[in-house]
Amino acid sequence: xxxxxxxxxxxxxxxxxxxxxxxxxxxxxxxxxxxxxxxxxxxxxxxxxxxxxxxxxxxxxxxxxxxxxxxxxxxxxxxxxxxxxxxxxxxxxxxxxxxxxxxxxxxxxxxxxxxxxxxxxxxxxxxxxxxxxxxxxxxxxxxxxxxxxxxxxxxxxxxxxxxxxxxxxxxxxxxxxxxxxxxxxxxxxxxxxxxxxxxxxxxxxxxxxxxxxxxxxxxxxxxxxxxxxxxxxxxxxxxxxxxxxxxxxxxxxxxxxxxxxxxxxxxxxxxxxxxxxxxxxxxxxxxxxxxxxxxxx
Amino acid sequence: xxxxxxxxxxxxxxxxxxxxxxxxxxxxxxxxxxxxxxxxxxxxxxxxxxxxxxxxxxxxxxxxxxxxxxxxxxxxxxxxxxxxxxxxxxxxxxxxxxxxxxxxxxxxxxxxxxxxxxxxxxxxxxxxxxxxxxxxxxxxxxxxxxxxxxxxxxxxxxxxxxxxxxxxxxxxxxxxxxxxxxxxxxxxxxxxxxxxxxxxxxxxxxxxxxxxxxxxxxxxxxxxxxxxxxxxxxxxxxxxxxxxxxxxxxxxxxxxxxxxxxxxxxxxxxxxxxxxxxxxxxxxxxxxxxxxxxxxxxxxxxxxxxxxxxxxxxxxxxx
Numbered sequence: 001x002x003x004x005x006x007x008x009x010x011x012x013x014x015x016x017x018x019x020x021x022x023x024x025x026x027x028x029x030x031x032x033x034x035x036x037x038x039x040x041x042x043x044x045x046x047x048x049x050x051x052x053x054x055x056x057x058x059x060x061x062x063x064x065x066x067x068x069x070x071x072x073x074x075x076x077x078x079x080x081x082x083x084x085x086x087x088x089x090x091x092x093x094x095x096x097x098x099x100x101x102x103x104x105x106x107x108x109x110x111x112x113x114x115x116x117x118x119x120x121x122x123x124x125x126x127x128x129x130x131x132x133x134x135x136x137x138x139x140x141x142x143x144x145x146x147x148x149x150x151x152x153x154x155x156x157x158x159x160x161x162x163x164x165x166x167x168x169x170x171x172x173x174x175x176x177x178x179x180x181x182x183x184x185x186x187x188x189x190x191x192x193x194x195x196x197x198x199x200x201x202x203x204x205x206x207x208x209x210x211x212x213x214x215x216x217x218x219x220x221x222x223x224x225x226x227x228x229x230x231x232x233x234x235x236x237x238x239x240x241x242x243x244x245x246x247x248x249x250x251x252x253x254x255x256x257x258x259x260x261x262x263x264x265x266x267x268x269x270x271x272x273x274x275x276x277x278x279x280x281x282x283x284x285x286x287x288x289x290x291x292x293x294x295x296x297x
Numbered sequence: 298x299x300x301x302x303x304x305x306x307x308x309x310x311x312x313x314x315x316x317x318x319x320x321x322x323x324x325x326x327x328x329x330x331x332x333x334x335x336x337x338x339x340x341x342x343x344x345x346x347x348x349x350x351x352x353x354x355x356x357x358x359x360x361x362x363x364x365x366x367x368x369x370x371x372x373x374x375x376x377x378x379x380x381x382x383x384x385x386x387x388x389x390x391x392x393x394x395x396x397x398x399x400x401x402x403x404x405x406x407x408x409x410x411x412x413x414x415x416x417x418x419x420x421x422x423x424x425x426x427x428x429x430x431x432x433x434x435x436x437x438x439x440x441x442x443x444x445x446x447x448x449x450x451x452x453x454x455x456x457x458x459x460x461x462x463x464x465x466x467x468x469x470x471x472x473x474x475x476x477x478x479x480x481x482x483x484x485x486x487x488x489x490x491x492x493x494x495x496x497x498x499x500x501x502x503x504x505x506x507x508x509x510x511x512x513x514x515x516x517x518x519x520x521x522x523x524x525x526x527x528x529x530x531x532x533x534x535x536x537x538x539x540x541x542x543x544x545x546x547x548x549x550x551x552x553x554x555x556x557x558x559x560x561x562x563x564x565x566x567x568x569x570x571x572x573x574x575x576x577x578x579x580x581x582x583x584x585x586x587x588x589x590x591x592x593x594x595x596x597x598x599x600x601x602x603x604x605x606x607x608x609x610x611x612x613x614x615x616x
Contacts, residue, residue: 036444069444078444104444132452157334161447169440170447172388173330180380185332185388203447207334 024119024219025238025247026291028142030199031112037105038163040138040201041097043117049124052097054082058113060089067106070095071136073129078104100126100213102136102201115199116238119219119291126213128153130206138201141217142289143265147182147193153211154178161203162194170203198289219265219293233257233276235294240284247280247292258295263287273297324397327437328448329404331358331372331387337451338383339408341426342460345470345491347383348408350376354426354459356385356408357416358451362395363402363434369393370415377408389438389448398439399446406430408457420463427463430454458493465493469501469522471532474613479512479540488520488532496525504531513539513561515614537614542566544609545592554597558609560588565612568595570605585612 030039045052054068064086069078082093097103099120124140139150147160159173160182174194175183181191189195196202233251240246247259259272259280272280274297333339339348339356348354355374361367375387396402407416411425419425431453438448460466472486490499504519519533539561546557560566565587569579586593597605 038444106444132450134447157332157336157450159330159332159450163445163447168445170328170389170438170445173332173386173448173450175330175332175334175386177381177384177386178335183380183386185386205447205450207450207452 024121024291024293025117025235026119026142026289027114027116027238027240027245028199028289029112029114031110031288032105032107033110033165034107035165035168036163037107037165038102038136038201038203039105039199040102041099041115041117042120042138042140042142042199043115044099044120045117047118049100049120050096050098052099052117053094054091054097055094057097057115058084058091060084060091062086062113063107063109063111065108068095069104069106070097071102071104071134073133073135076134081106100124100138100140102138102203104136104201114240116240121218122216124215124217126215128155128204128206128211128213130155130209130211132205132207134203134205136201136203137213138199139196140215142198142291143217144195144198146190146195149192150196150215151213152193153206153213155206155208155211157207159205160193161205162196162200163203219291233294235292238292243284244281245284245290249275249278249280249294251276251278256297258297260293260295261285262291262293263289265291268293270295324399324439325441326392326394327396327398327400327402328389328391328440329358329402329435329437330448330450331375331385331390333384333386333406333451333454335384336456337430337454338456339377339385339428340383340456340458340491342428342458342466342468342491342493343426345468345489347381348377348459349382350378352378352410352426353412354378354408354410355413356406358387358390359405359407360390360392360396361403362393363400365395365403368403368405374415392437396437398437398441401434401436404433404435404451406451406454406457408459410459423462426459426461428457428459429463430457458491460493465495465526465528467492467494467499467522467524467526467528467530469520469530469532471520471534474535474537474615476537476539476611476613479514479538483536483538485518485534485536488522488534490522492522492524494524494526494528499524513537513564535614537564537611539564539611542593542609542611549599552599554599556595556597556607556609558593558595559591560593560609562588562590564588564614566593567610567612568597568607569610570597570607572602572605574606579608582607 045056062084066084067081069081082091129135156178158176162171172185182193236248254276256274260268261271262268354377357374358371359368360371371390375385377385407429409416409419409427413419433453439446468491470489477483492499501522504521506518509515517535521531523529542558542560548555565585567585568582570582571577
């Protein structure tokens with residue numbers, strides 16, 4: 001059975017303190033198979049990058065018995081799972097799910113949840129634990145790219161494991177060699193390393209010291225009007241219902257703006273022009289993910 | 298009484314069913330990643346160089362359950378030197394069933410040359426390069442855990458030095474010959490020692506230093522190493538001390554560039570060029586030339602490149 005959460009709530013953008021930029025919002029479908037799914041969040045609930053929780057992400061329309069595990073980097077074990085009870089519509093633990101850190105969803109049946117939120121921008125920092133510890137990580141913005149492109153720290157002898165949900169096993173280790181790049185023993189992946197799919201997490205074992213993984217990401221803005229200035233229009237939130245996508249825009253001086261939509265941050269389509277209102281709606285896009293931004297007409 | 302037996306038999310049968318089921322659901326064996334890195338390269342003990350693909354050295358992973366001395370090869374051997382010299386990476390290996398996933402097991406990397414299919418066969422031939430790591434105690438990955446735990450790495454693996462027959466060996470490795478400019482400070486490079494003697498105290502001494510000429514000057518130093526296993530090894534490094542060659546004339550004649558340099562007779566020089574000073578590495582132009590008098594001339598045809606830049610290198614002497 002494929003569940004569709006009836007209401008997908010997004011941030012009210014209560015505070016922009018600490019935000020790098022508040023210009024772009026989007027949604028991503030997290031497709032889960034029965035069994036273990038090594039997952040991650042790449043959209044931000046409230047602009048802090050750290051306050052996503054199980055409730056804010058998965059809400060309470062979830063298959064009974066679904067479990068979520070975090071990775072305890074200190075003790076190198078998975079935590080006790082948070083278990084969802086359909087009868088009480090509660091999770092046993094409301095774990096925090098920070099961006100860039102993976103978690104494991106154990107599902108009894110395939111289902112899909114649509115995640116909505118701010119797109120993290122700026123210099124996004126993750127820590128890759130050293131001394132042969134395992135870290136469960138993900139790319140922080142919603143991009144499906146290889147590790148070299150995302151400036152993953154280069155540590156000789158680091159090994160990377162992807163968990164294949166389809167057959168519930170790990171890939172062969174990809175090993176990083178200084179002076180070469182990532183080595184795939186099966187000869188399929190090039191030296192840039194494997195492409196990490198959107199919403200997927202991976203394990204990396206780092207034999208060197210702790211490293212910072214700094215990912216610089218900015219959604220390209222042509223006219224930069226939507227970047228959240230004090231007087232210009234500012235995209236505040238996106239919410240998705242079953243058939244409608246709604247944007248809330250702060251625009252106290254009724255400055256005209258266009259709305260653009262993309263599924264990959266590269267190709268943008270103008271979906272509305274010369275808008276001035278504070279709410280804009282369209283039919284919910286059929287794509288598995290999508291991102292909105294404001295531009296000057 | 299009859300009923301008792303019947304009931305007991307049912308219980309017995311049920312127990313066997315349960316045991317069978319438990320066996321069927323037994324935890325899968327542990328996993329480990331069979332790879333090394335730059336701090337655990339495989340080295341040719343005769344040359345001191347990291348093993349390359351052309352050395353035809355193979356490595357295999359051996360496993361034994363904790364407390365056992367019976368090691369067994371896990372999976373196929375792999376050629377050493379891919380992707381870089383001294384390195385290998387062969388993916389995940391699964392232990393035998395005696396090591397359940399997540400349990401600690403013993404691992405050893407064994408490497409050999411000579412093209413033999415197994416380490417054991419190579420051992421019979423006492424002349425081929427052999428070597429092995431210390432026995433590593435590694436907690437394995439657990440593919441049966443919930444959620445599954447990834448394979449562990451061979452933590453603690455150190456450099457493996459291959460020697461003929463795997464015997465104790467001493468190799469003194471000198472740095473490459475080099476050049477220096479007259480009247481400037483320079484020094485010899487200390488040689489490196491590779492020693493597999495249990496007592497690793499090695500005595501390195503200067504055997505001789507032979508000097509010929511003034512400027513140019515050829516100086517060769519020979520070192521000798523000796524270890525507690527009564528093995529000795531020598532090597533040498535030669536320094537060519539000379540004035541740097543200088544450009545004398547650059548002419549273009551009928552589309553051919555003539556480059557004349559002032560040099561020292563008897564020394565060897567290499568002309569190089571690049572097309573863009575910022576982007577391209579220097580490329581050798583022709584073969585090295587040994588000067589027979591005080592000047593040497595090189596020719597280069599003016600081709601389609603919009604510009605070319607040249608330099609001349611003094612090559613170190615190899616006595």
